[in-house]
Amino acid sequence: MELFTNQVLAGIATGAIYACMALAVVMIFQAIDHLNFAQGEMAMFSTFISWQLMQWGLPYWWAFLATLIISFVGGIAIERLLFKPLAKAPILTNVAGFIALFAIVNSVAGLIWDFTIKQYPSPFGSSPFLGSQLISTHQAGMIGVTILLLIALYLFFQFTRIGLAMRAAASLPESARLVGINTSWMIALGWGMASAIGAIAGILIAPVVFLEPNMMGGVLIYGFAAAVLGGLSSPLGAVIGGFLVGIFENLAGTYIPGVGNELKLPIALALIITVLVVKPAGLLGRPIVKRV
Amino acid sequence: MTAMLNIKDLRAYYGQVQALHGLSFSLNEGSLTTLLGANGAGKTTTLRAICNMVRSTGAIEFEGKALSGKSTENVVRLGIAHVPQGRGTFTTMTVEENLQLGAITRSDSKNITSDIERMYAHFPVLKERHTQQAGTLSGGEQQMLAVARALMLRPRLMLLDEPSFGLAPLIVRDLFKILGKINREDKVTILVVEQNAQLALELADQAYVIETGRIVMSGNAKDIATNEDVRKSYLGY
Numbered sequence: 192m193e194l195f196t197n198q199v200l201a202g203i204a205t206g207a208i209y210a211c212m213a214l215a216v217v218m219i220f221q222a223i224d225h226l227n228f229a230q231g232e233m234a235m236f237s238t239f240i241s242w243q244l245m246q247w248g249l250p251y252w253w254a255f256l257a258t259l260i261i262s263f264v265g266g267i268a269i270e271r272l273l274f275k276p277l278a279k280a281p282i283l284t285n286v287a288g289f290i291a292l293f294a295i296v297n298s299v300a301g302l303i304w305d306f307t308i309k310q311y312p313s314p315f316g317s318s319p320f321l322g323s324q325l326i327s328t329h330q331a332g333m334i335g336v337t338i339l340l341l342i343a344l345y346l347f348f349q350f351t352r353i354g355l356a357m358r359a360a361a362s363l364p365e366s367a368r369l370v371g372i373n374t375s376w377m378i379a380l381g382w383g384m385a386s387a388i389g390a391i392a393g394i395l396i397a398p399v400v401f402l403e404p405n406m407m408g409g410v411l412i413y414g415f416a417a418a419v420l421g422g423l424s425s426p427l428g429a430v431i432g433g434f435l436v437g438i439f440e441n442l443a444g445t446y447i448p449g450v451g452n453e454l455k456l457p458i459a460l461a462l463i464i465t466v467l468v469v470k471p472a473g474l475l476g477r478p479i480v481k482r483v
Numbered sequence: 484m485t486a487m488l489n490i491k492d493l494r495a496y497y498g499q500v501q502a503l504h505g506l507s508f509s510l511n512e513g514s515l516t517t518l519l520g521a522n523g524a525g526k527t528t529t530l531r532a533i534c535n536m537v538r539s540t541g542a543i544e545f546e547g548k549a550l551s552g553k554s555t556e557n558v559v560r561l562g563i564a565h566v567p568q569g570r571g572t573f574t575t576m577t578v579e580e581n582l583q584l585g586a587i588t589r590s591d592s593k594n595i596t597s598d599i600e601r602m603y604a605h606f607p608v609l610k611e612r613h614t615q616q617a618g619t620l621s622g623g624e625q626q627m628l629a630v631a632r633a634l635m636l637r638p639r640l641m642l643l644d645e646p647s648f649g650l651a652p653l654i655v656r657d658l659f660k661i662l663g664k665i666n667r668e669d670k671v672t673i674l675v676v677e678q679n680a681q682l683a684l685e686l687a688d689q690a691y692v693i694e695t696g697r698i699v700m701s702g703n704a705k706d707i708a709t710n711e712d713v714r715k716s717y718l719g720y
Contacts, residue, residue: 352587359573359584366571369534370632371559371588 197325198441204330205399205413206437207337211392212407212414213421213429214344215385220423221361222381223274225285229292230389231411233269235404236296237262237390238397239304242311251314255394259387266386270379300404311397333395340391341430348426357381409456413440416463422476431474436463487512487672488533488640493541495525495532495696502528503539504696510640510689515666515673517683517704519717520693526676527568529693530642534558534565545640560588564633568644572625574618578609581617581628585635595635602631605661623654630658634665641665643675647682655679659686680717684708692717 212230219227227233241258245251273292277285315332319325348354360367360377367374392414393407400406417436421428443450443458450458466474486509495503503525510516520526532539534555543550550558559565564585573581582602586595603610606627612620617628626646633641643662647655663686666673677683684690690707692700700707707713 352583355576355580355583356587358576359587362575363571363573365536366567366573367584368536368555369559369565369567369571370584370636371556372584373554373556 193325194445195442198445199438200326201330202438202441203434204326204333204437205396205440206417206434207333208392208396208410208433209413209417209436210337210430210433211340211388211395212411213417213433214341214426215388215392216414216418217421217423217426217429218381218385218388220418221426222378223278223285225282225289226415227385228286228289228411229296230385230414231407232293232296232300232404233262233266233386234389234393234411235407236300237265237386238311238393238402238406239300239404241390241394242309242397242402243304245312251312255314258390258394262390263383263387266383267379269386270382274382275375275379297404304404306404309402311394311402313398317398329398336391336395340388344388344426353380412456412460413437416460420463420466420473422473425473425475428473428475485512486510487546488674489542489544490529490533491542493529493532493539493543495528495537495539497528497537502537502696503532505541506693506696506698508691508698508701510672510674512672513666513670514689515663515675515687516689516691517687518674518676518691518693519678519680519683519707519713521716522678523695524693525696526693527644528696530565530567530644530674530676533642534563556588559636562636562639563642564636564638564640565642566629566633566644566646568648570625570629572617572620572628574616576617577614578617578620578628579613581632582609582635585632586637588636598635598637602634605634605665606631623650623658626650626654626658627661630661630665634669634671638671640672640674643673645676645678647677647679655682659683662686680713681708 212234215230216227237258240261241254244254244257249257269292273288277288313329313332315328317327317329320328320331348358356372357377357380360372360374364374396410397406413436414433417432418429420436421430421432439462440455444452444455447458488510490509491507493503493506494501506529518526518529528537531537533543533550535550535553535558536555545561545563548561573584579599582599586598589595608624609628609631612624617625620628630646646658650658659682662673662675665671675683675687684704684707687704690702690704691698692707692713700710700713
């Protein structure tokens, strides 16, 4: 029983990171209808920036905050420079753009910070959480930060006018323009926020997977899986998907004989495909229903 | 009366296809004008051209300001509300959020709340359903919501694209009554595109008839209504 609880809690902790990545993916998908393949690399780059800031002597939380701001501005810049001109381009052009961004960010990170694996500090430490052996303080911190982030995002989108405008721009761009919303900037804002959310995911997972240019590869695949599982049209679904993937991945690795660490990923992905066959819109994604 | 909206030699294109062929007309401030015409005559395109949602040439002036080159959202910010064909309802949001969105460009948050109450007075059914998802409203209710959303801008000019489309005759009458009231009491200039010529001519004081992208007739709504050709082509008697 203790093993089970332990694995579920650990799954929730890594699931929190998948949830963040899924949320970032959904955010951009809602705005431009494309999956950002470079989301993980952008998060990795942000994590390196925070590491660099700490190397230069900034305390952890100041580096964290500065990185969020830099990532936010960087996300907007990427949208303005690369994807705004591609807005009306065919889907494959956009895919090529994402892959180019992936390769460029990855190589530039390698160029600046090289490919050796680096330690990344945790502000929460790694001692047992509240004296229990079930979960470490860093894992608890990952869950806590993610939950705070989710609450903040919920409040932002439900109760602020700019959040309302962003939702409107994502759901019906033409109507949004007709009420005077600058939809182009709403998309840029979405990129900025997605980039900052990715940065949080990267910074939180770095103490676990260690810092190096390829650190987010696996995480992003789980993030994609979570987003698809929960429904690409639903931020809440993405988050739930993230936690489910995290838990399932851990339980499959522990309890299904012969799976272990190596086969966790295919098992998790097989589960997702199963869900999609049964429910193509994802768990919470809604098939569009409207009266005419 | 001064002309609030002045359109000269408007030509509009969808790709290579030209939809408007040098259209000119003007709207007087405070007027309620209808633009009549058959399917494909260019009525919707005219409204879309005013809001720069379609590629066009020619001069469009609103209260002395040229609209060409302005983005759709900046045209709207000048006080031009556009109720598009199909209503453009934000179906996944609540009725109240739809109304909030109508006022999204305004910064006078106190007045927004009282304006929402005013809309509920105009359209009591919206108050009953203010927490409901807009997509669950009936067609007529959605049209009322679309008009209310447009009014939340506190527009100087309101453009309506076939508000009667798909609605039961009784509901259309109600809706047109409210439009007349808004025109008179709130001093909103209205341009309404309609296929339901009879009703539109009853409501409007000015009318234009458009055929294959050109204005072919203009004048007082009552005169147009009694015009032989119009009666045969659009009123069907």
